[in-house]
Amino acid sequence: MARKKKTWLTILGLLSWKPMSGYDIKKYIEIGLSHFWSESYGQLFPALNGLVDQGLATRRQAVSAGKRKKNIYTITPLGRSQFIAWLGGPIEQLSVRNEALLKFFLASKLSTSQSIHIIEQYRDQQRSLHALYLESELIYRRALENDELPEELASLIEWHKTPTQRDAKSNRQQLEVFYLTLRHGVLHVEARLAWCDEALSRLNGMSTRKEHGK
Amino acid sequence: MARKKKTWLTILGLLSWKPMSGYDIKKYIEIGLSHFWSESYGQLFPALNGLVDQGLATRRQAVSAGKRKKNIYTITPLGRSQFIAWLGGPIEQLSVRNEALLKFFLASKLSTSQSIHIIEQYRDQQRSLHALYLESELIYRRALENDELPEELASLIEWHKTPTQRDAKSNRQQLEVFYLTLRHGVLHVEARLAWCDEALSRLNGMSTRKEHGK
DNA sequence: TATTAATATATCTAACTGATATATAGAAGC
């Protein structure tokens, strides 16, 4: 009954930017979208076949010097119109699966030290993530200030070096969307770290009772 | 190769609290875990059959007055030990699927007004959620202050009315875990709302150029 | 008396994840 096909629409959205191979698409998603979305190979290639079958994209072979041949997919007008239609539609509620919280919840009848251990693992995970995100954030911020392309995005963004009024705006817009979606990730990680602090201090408050509650 | 079975472990975790029917489990997850976890009927009942087959839980029929008969599942020692083993293991990275962010990212080469519209939808969704969460938060906070059971949890928590030292602690602990996991949700919703403000102000800054950047 | 809501269990298709298989090309190490 064609219930979702989010993978299809995600691919169409990326192809609406520029033609890409399956591998390109996977890398694009990993670098640009991993803070809030993911797609697996298991979905990607069947979806590409489906898109071609349904006339939403076309496939052609390309052999660039020194590389092995690859399939380049290009969006069709039909594909573009389906992408636009989806964009305009309602937005589905986001879904999360947070195993740390699940364990914390389910472990609550066991020892407090078990609960604390779970939160500490969670906090450590999020701290490493935070360090990574802040590094990227700095790079983007500098790039936006100096109108320069960070190397990591060199393969993803078509950067106009001749800064006409129009090109400069396009450059800025592309950087901006990477920056803003990363900021979304940063704010979430910080929320999680704040929660860990809050939870740890409450749990400590519970084990050492009669303390004045923070 | 039995790669995951998170549904199985979630069910075992809940059964480690008390025996329940499939329907009870579903409701428990919806009320208590929905901020960070979900399970569907499609997994739940086959999983319950699997648990019984593998000797991790037992099933018995119960007919309470005026209600239709139901199957009550009880965890076995084997089930409990598998649950404990999983709790002690490493915690998987959390996964998110945020369609709002996906659309925002993919729409970035279209008009700014399209992007703004997507963020506004997202913000409105999160605002309603925020209102709901704050209501619950207030209820829990009051419950914790007055050592009282909020009605919504009456079916989920076994509340000891005779407040021996030990029972009072159990009461508090159970409230605390509901409160803290809700707080996790609240902090996340607030992070999303903060992001919407940040994103909207940056997008407005871009469309009305020459403004002094905030 | 009819309809709706809540309780309770079950099933199916479509979608998705993660692991793994396969192959080519360039780089690194020895």
Next chain:
DNA sequence: GCTTCTATATATCAGTTAGATATATTAATA
């Protein structure tokens, strides 16, 4: 010159999950 490692590139499968829907029964409402 040979092996090994990494990056590029595509593909597939088994296990897992989501979401819709079917089906009864009892209680509440109109």
